Amino acid sequence: MKYNFDKVVDRWNTHSEKWDGMLEKYGTTDLLPMWEADLDFPTAPCIQEAIVKRAEHGIYGYTLREDSFFNSIINWQEKRNNWKIKKEWIRNSTGTIPAVSVAVNAFTRPGDKVIIQDPVYYRFLDSITFNGRHVVHNTMKYENGQYHIDFDDLEKQVNSRVKMLILCNPQNPVGKVFSKEELIKLGEFCLRNNIIIISDEVYSDIVFSDHKHIPIASLSKELEMCTVTLFGPGKGFNLSGLKPTIIAIANPNLMEAYDFVSQGMQILLKNTFSIEAIEAAYVGGEDWLDECIKYLEGNRDFMVDFVKNKMPKVDIVKPEGTYIAWMDFNGLGMNDEELEKFAVKEMKIGFKYGYTFGRGGEGFQRVNFGCPRALLEEGLTRIEKAVKKL
Numbered sequence: 157m158k159y160n161f162d163k164v165v166d167r168w169n170t171h172s173e174k175w176d177g178m179l180e181k182y183g184t185t186d187l188l189p190m191w192e193a194d195l196d197f198p199t200a201p202c203i204q205e206a207i208v209k210r211a212e213h214g215i216y217g218y219t220l221r222e223d224s225f226f227n228s229i230i231n232w233q234e235k236r237n238n239w240k241i242k243k244e245w246i247r248n249s250t251g252t253i254p255a256v257s258v259a260v261n262a263f264t265r266p267g268d269k270v271i272i273q274d275p276v277y278y279r280f281l282d283s284i285t286f287n288g289r290h291v292v293h294n295t296m297k298y299e300n301g302q303y304h305i306d307f308d309d310l311e312k313q314v315n316s317r318v319k320m321l322i323l324c325n326p327q328n329p330v331g332k333v334f335s336k337e338e339l340i341k342l343g344e345f346c347l348r349n350n351i352i353i354i355s356d357e358v359y360s361d362i363v364f365s366d367h368k369h370i371p372i373a374s375l376s377k378e379l380e381m382c383t384v385t386l387f388g389p390g391k392g393f394n395l396s397g398l399k400p401t402i403i404a405i406a407n408p409n410l411m412e413a414y415d416f417v418s419q420g421m422q423i424l425l426k427n428t429f430s431i432e433a434i435e436a437a438y439v440g441g442e443d444w445l446d447e448c449i450k451y452l453e454g455n456r457d458f459m460v461d462f463v464k465n466k467m468p469k470v471d472i473v474k475p476e477g478t479y480i481a482w483m484d485f486n487g488l489g490m491n492d493e494e495l496e497k498f499a500v501k502e503m504k505i506g507f508k509y510g511y512t513f514g515r516g517g518e519g520f521q522r523v524n525f526g527c528p529r530a531l532l533e534e535g536l537t538r539i540e541k542a543v544k545k546l
């Protein structure tokens with residue numbers, strides 16, 4: 157390997173939410189933090205160099221997005237996902253969830269309904285409810301260790317007030333990469349019912365062997381016309397603190413509505429370092445990313461084997477992408493409050509609690525395996541020892 161993902165880098169005292177934020181979140185600093193979804197690896201050298209070079213200039217005034225910036229995004233989507241997008245479809249925002257909130261405001265009215273497929277990234281819920289819209293819970297089916305979309309439930313719940321569906325692909329927290337068949341079936345449902353799709357694809361750069369990320373908008377012209385796609389190098393290249401979100405909207409009517417709301421909120425403002433980082437990642441970061449994916453896949457396999465072989469009362473959903481794993485602690489017979497206390501006091505692990513992902517999250521914990529293998533092993537060993545003592 158050209159890059160060393162085994163190296164443990166000290167993140168304390170860097171204003172890291174995952175590390176330095178532990179005291180506020182858990183009331184202690186002696187946990188191994190496996191919660192916040194960023195990587196414990198430095199980003200690709202080419203991105204570091206671009207940022208340092210820009211920083212050395214010393215003037216950080218207002219900034220432009222040049223053609224080279226747009227071309228890097230267009231080329232990345234085509235090369236990695238076989239989806240041809242155009243410059244005029246692209247917007248940026250300081251974060252993915254602000255873009256979701258803009259979409260909710262642009263494409264629905266107060267009182268309308270928005271479908272989520274929980275357990276799912278909990279901030280979708282905030283974007284819907286804090287804007288006065290209602291949530292439709294199309295909770296996924298969990299069968300034989302795998303999650304599936306409940307299509308019968310979708311048909312039962314749909315009515316004329318349902319205007320939008322927020323898809324999370326690859327899925328946070330269960331690590332699922334939706335197949336072409338599933339996406340086509342879901343897309344047909346949305347087209348039949350005039351439902352706009354917000355497709356959160358922020359994890360699309362991290363997909364493991366035997367799986368392929370497919371942007372739902374790339375599946376047909378009709379789907380392209382009813383979808384807003386959110387992506388960016390934040391997760392894959394560990395740039396989330398720079399808020400490098402990219403939005404692609406092919407339908408000019410949807411774009412007009414999106415622009416109207418986002419201009420009203422002024423969320424299109426540009427960040428100098430984010431622009432440098434996006435272009436550097438997409439132009440020169442591919443070999444780093446491919447090695448990172450391989451390393452993460454190794455971590456995934458290590459973790460699944462560890463849990464299956466050493467923790468008889470605990471289960472794990474094998475992630476197909478992302479660097480988060482969904483661990484099932486229901487076999488311990490604890491309620492969520494007891495499990496939370498057990499995690500902090502006995503396991504000494506900072507988890508993202510399963511119940512925060514909505515329905516279907518009870519008894520689960522989301523575990524971030526985006527770290528050097530030694531840290532992952534340390535975390536798993538802590539869990540194993542605490543569970544054995546029960």
Ligand SMILES: Cc1ncc(COP(=O)(O)O)c(C=O)c1O
Binds near residue numbers: 390
């Ligand atoms: C599925 C999903 N969407 C959006 C976000 C937030 O993304 P950003 O940091 O780009 O706002 C996260 C963060 O963990 C996420 O998991």
